[in-house]
Amino acid sequence: DAEITQSPRHKITETGRQVTLACHQTWNHNNMFWYRQDLGHGLRLIHYSYGVQDTNKGEVSDGYSVSRSNTEDLPLTLESAASSQTSVYFCASSRGAGATYEQYFGPGTRLTVT
Amino acid sequence: EDQVTQSPEALRLQEGESSSLNCSYTVSGLRGLFWYRQDPGKGPEFLFTLYSAGEEKEKERLKATLTKKESFLHITAPKPEDSATYLCAVQALKAAGNKLTFGGGTRVLVKP
Numbered sequence: 001d002a003e004i005t006q007s008p009r010h011k012i013t014e015t016g017r018q019v020t021l022a023c024h025q026t027w028n029h030n031n032m033f034w035y036r037q038d039l040g041h042g043l044r045l046i047h048y049s050y051g052v053q054d055t056n057k058g059e060v061s062d063g064y065s066v067s068r069s070n071t072e073d074l075p076l077t078l079e080s081a082a083s084s085q086t087s088v089y090f091c092a093s094s095r096g097a098g099a100t101y102e103q104y105f106g107p108g109t110r111l112t113v114t
Numbered sequence: 115e116d117q118v119t120q121s122p123e124a125l126r127l128q129e130g131e132s133s134s135l136n137c138s139y140t141v142s143g144l145r146g147l148f149w150y151r152q153d154p155g156k157g158p159e160f161l162f163t164l165y166s167a168g169e170e171k172e173k174e175r176l177k178a179t180l181t182k183k184e185s186f187l188h189i190t191a192p193k194p195e196d197s198a199t200y201l202c203a204v205q206a207l208k209a210a211g212n213k214l215t216f217g218g219g220t221r222v223l224v225k226p
Contacts, residue, residue, distance in 0.1 A: 043216040048213065090158070107157050
């Protein structure tokens with residue numbers, strides 16, 4: 001069965017370190033998304049991609065970057081981790097643009113920055 | 115700016131006690147409204163997509179309805195396994211790709 005996976009599931013890191021969260025989907029979806037979920041703010045979009053070599057900023061992109069070198073993966077990098085980036089991160093994917101397609105979410109990565 | 119507000123924030127129900135969750139939205143032209151279920155420690159799970167006012171969708175004990183300003187998720191005769199956080203999201207006509215704007219969610223607890 002097709003799925004979307006994230007790794008690691010839990011991560012503790014120190015302020016200032018670079019961290020990369022992995023996202024892999026086997027749906028063969030063109031669109032991929034990264035969200036963060038915090039109490040009081042719900043799910044907020046960080047970055048998204050429509051396809052290979054395409055990346056776009058979401059509403060809370062400062063301090064984060066993504067790259068899309070193939071259809072299956074969209075890693076999220078925190079350039080210099082800050083305590084404000086402690087959160088639960090979700091990756092999602094959907095079929096191509098131009099229609100209303102639901103997004104399928106991964107299980108999440110809980111990141112703690114100390 | 116697209117906005118989604120869900121109420122109540124939390125809901126405690128007895129098993130079998132039907133209730134409704136509200137999702138109010140403002141969007142510059144609605145392409146679709148989505149309902150998701152999220153269990154603790156897991157990612158959101160897709161439930162429904164609604165496209166136009168008057169539309170209804172059903173799945174087991176859940177029924178979603180849509181008007182021009184809000185959507186309701188009705189839970190009929192809930193069971194403890196219906197306990198979860200229910201998320202509402204909208205996609206605007208002008209939204210790039212499949213960008214979604216989410217509400218804060220309603221936490222539902224169904225007691226046996």
